[in-house]
Amino acid sequence: MGKLQIQNPILSGFHPDPCILRVGEDYYIATSTFEWFPGVRIFHSKNLRDWELIATPLEEEGDFDLSGIPASGGVWAPDLSWREGSFYLVYTVTRSYDGIFKDCANYLVTARDIQGPWSRPSLLHGIGFDPSLFHDEDGRTWLLSMQQDFGYGRSEFGGIVLQEYDRGSRRLLGDPRLIFPGTELGTTEGPRLYRREGYYYLLTAEGGTEYTHAVTVARSRRLEGPYEIHPHNPILTTVDAPQGPLQKCGHGCLVESSRGTWYMAHLCGRPVGMQRMCILGRETALQRICWEEGWPYLAHGTHWPLEQLEIETEGEGSYGERPGPYVLREEFDGVSFSRHLQTLRVPLGERASLKARPGWLRLYGAESPQSNFCQSLLAHRQQHFYCQATTKLEFAASDPRQMAGLIYYYDNYSYFYLFATVNRQGQPVLNLLSLVMGRATWPLGDGIQREPGQAVWLKLKCRKETAQFLFSADGERYQEIGPKVDAVVLSDDYFYKFGQYRFTGAFIGICCQDLTGRKNHGDFDFFEYKEG
Numbered sequence: 038m039g040k041l042q043i044q045n046p047i048l049s050g051f052h053p054d055p056c057i058l059r060v061g062e063d064y065y066i067a068t069s070t071f072e073w074f075p076g077v078r079i080f081h082s083k084n085l086r087d088w089e090l091i092a093t094p095l096e097e098e099g100d101f102d103l104s105g106i107p108a109s110g111g112v113w114a115p116d117l118s119w120r121e122g123s124f125y126l127v128y129t130v131t132r133s134y135d136g137i138f139k140d141c142a143n144y145l146v147t148a149r150d151i152q153g154p155w156s157r158p159s160l161l162h163g164i165g166f167d168p169s170l171f172h173d174e175d176g177r178t179w180l181l182s183m184q185q186d187f188g189y190g191r192s193e194f195g196g197i198v199l200q201e202y203d204r205g206s207r208r209l210l211g212d213p214r215l216i217f218p219g220t221e222l223g224t225t226e227g228p229r230l231y232r233r234e235g236y237y238y239l240l241t242a243e244g245g246t247e248y249t250h251a252v253t254v255a256r257s258r259r260l261e262g263p264y265e266i267h268p269h270n271p272i273l274t275t276v277d278a279p280q281g282p283l284q285k286c287g288h289g290c291l292v293e294s295s296r297g298t299w300y301m302a303h304l305c306g307r308p309v310g311m312q313r314m315c316i317l318g319r320e321t322a323l324q325r326i327c328w329e330e331g332w333p334y335l336a337h338g339t340h341w342p343l344e345q346l347e348i349e350t351e352g353e354g355s356y357g358e359r360p361g362p363y364v365l366r367e368e369f370d371g372v373s374f375s376r377h378l379q380t381l382r383v384p385l386g387e388r389a390s391l392k393a394r395p396g397w398l399r400l401y402g403a404e405s406p407q408s409n410f411c412q413s414l415l416a417h418r419q420q421h422f423y424c425q426a427t428t429k430l431e432f433a434a435s436d437p438r439q440m441a442g443l444i445y446y447y448d449n450y451s452y453f454y455l456f457a458t459v460n461r462q463g464q465p466v467l468n469l470l471s472l473v474m475g476r477a478t479w480p481l482g483d484g485i486q487r488e489p490g491q492a493v494w495l496k497l498k499c500r501k502e503t504a505q506f507l508f509s510a511d512g513e514r515y516q517e518i519g520p521k522v523d524a525v526v527l528s529d530d531y532f533y534k535f536g537q538y539r540f541t542g543a544f545i546g547i548c549c550q551d552l553t554g555r556k557n558h559g560d561f562d563f564f565e566y567k568e569g
Contacts, residue, residue: 043086043323045283045344046305050420051318051542054114057292057302065117066302068321071541072111073379076101077128090376094126094146094155103382105409108448109540110134114227116169124148129166135538137187141166159207171230178202181228197228216262220253220270227288239264242288249276250287252303254333267332271340273303278341283322284308286342299326310502314530317419318542362568369398381412388413398561402439402551407449416446416546417566426545427496429562434459438552441559443495445504446544447527450475455495455506465489467508469519473526480519497545
């Protein structure tokens, strides 16, 4: 029997709200994608350490359209389950959230194979978010979610409700019933239900998604409750361990291995710098669970998460050496892009072509980086504190409102953008735009002149709290352009400082805009993201 060292987070960068599932010897994790397309990312592993992105189920434009979705709206908290040869994926599409009301619609898609094809979405309800399915031993299936509450003197979080779902007719039966009002931690969400040794165990996320986040547990002999709260609640939190490397821990999901060992996947964040902001967004970590007197606990004896854990590997796949530093290089010489590259809200469609210039990606200019509708942008999430991204661009602008380049993007309120354009005298220039919570600065003034018709290589180097743009005329000799930029502003923590809510993470990508409406294009020879 071998041992395997697991380093947390197991999914680095913006991979929040994990749902973990085992089918046979295969493990799967589904994570939220918010306004990024395709929706929901599903990873596969045999050993719980090495995870491969294998599916993005919500990718049919006619069935999945996030046009107009606000920043950090979109797909929240997917839940993946399996029953009688089929995978069930339930998720929320949130169309508004920043106020006393949240417009949330919950959907279900199914597939016989984890890689699809997936069914068309079935609408379930809109009373709350964070849906999950529980398949009971008697063959019945139940839908759980939090329910919204609003009005004078009320919390927006009204507890966990349960409603039967008929798999044959694909519809809900009866009315939702409140089964758990939550604990004193409040903000009760993210419900998941398990059955073990005669008890129903209800796992919830509480305390909010920031540094007071937690995983709580309650149990009952009856499905409908009443549920008694864990005697040492919560079982996972870092609220009293502010210096730990993993913070914001919550939104957990349990899985039992084929040998009877239990684990919990949960979200976390890794703060950096004096301001302790999580510039990589909310990530996915793993902890081992033990059971004592009928209750789950973290196996290492505290409610603080471990950054490293050791697990037994027999029957759980290979345990060879970890691969080297992560690299993704997209040469644009195929018929589609890597799954690791995503667009905003909708697919690129006719705004992109791999055929117009073989071996290059042609992006046709669309709306500005501020748009919630139609952007020509293709990006890779930032997954490492130390990383760099590079592209080669050919772009001929005839108007300052035509731009193409390399963008370091949190959302349409905060990003840094190095782009080719022309100035008001018609001279080709490189320029840099800094947008922080909607406030713009142009540190290069009217830009730095470059030769007409010349290809340019653009690079971004990220070094924890700071990042530096560079450019080159030959792809060999690079020089810095503009000042170092402050990466901490591309985090949900930075928005929270000003009373605004965000839930995503930073991306680095390529994009093209044409605000004249003439659809001028930029050609990109490659895009590379690499660790280090």
